[in-house]
Amino acid sequence: MSDTRKGTDMKNLLSAILLMTAMSVSANAQEQGHLNVTTTVQKEQVTVNEAGETERQLVAADTVVPGEKVIYTITFQNISDEPAENVVITNPIDESLTYVDGSAFGPGTDIQFSVDGGQTFASREALTVDEDGSDRPAEAKDFTHIRWVMQQELAAGAQGTARFSAVLK
Template sequence: MKLIKSVVVAVGLVVAMPALAAVELKSEAFREVEVTDKDGNKIRKLEALTRATPGQEVIYILTYRNTGKKAANNVVVSNPVPKELTYVAGSAVGANTRFDVSVDDGKRYAPLEQLTIKNTDGTTRPATATDVTNLRWTLVAPLKAGAKGSVTYRTLLK
């Protein structure tokens, strides 16, 4: 088993905001497990993850909160995808956000279907989820004082 510490990633928060606005960010890793409830129904729930094995899905939830007294404008939550993980295409979720990815370590962001990879022979091919190096959510509206939200995505441990 690999320790999940090797795949818990640094989360970046880029915020352009007025004085007195302060945004806190928390990153947590989970795995999805199936349990049986008291009525015998199988349900899926998230469980905190401390270890992961190759091929296992790792679910990240990034929670942000404006602890300041003013709205925070232009809030961007960005997250690198460690080399040990592969982003699961289409798994990113974030209400009231615009989601983009990078395939060049954060130099350029766009929707995955708009990105290409340059092959060694000089030709290009469409980028795929396995090429993703960074994720970015941009809030489409100011984050009011006291407001909070979260974004989530799934990865697979190589």
């Protein structure tokens, strides 16, 4: 990733690279048990165009610096002929990352968090953390895992998306 002052040509090129990246990720995706699940990680790149305007776009997050925000997107599709039930997507939050409060997103899902390494999950509000012998409400920095529990079945051929952001410590 080089010059932040890209012209229009450079931006087109970047889009092309992004497309290629997405394609190669799809090729790597796991196809087991009739569900297809793919993860991507991106970050926001702020550029200033020739008119001096600030433009923001998502680019592949191959490299990050402390303080930078990354966005994880999990896409899943039922490629079988039957509905999938009790679909639960689980994603760890690496210890070098801090979850961005409120960033978890997943249409048709109930979003839950874990503060104990993924052993137990509960809603954001229900979680507490033991600190100096007494419980306090859990904060974004305490979360070790996120999971998305689909409220309804995932029909044959249907797909869904789960997303969250985190900041590199």
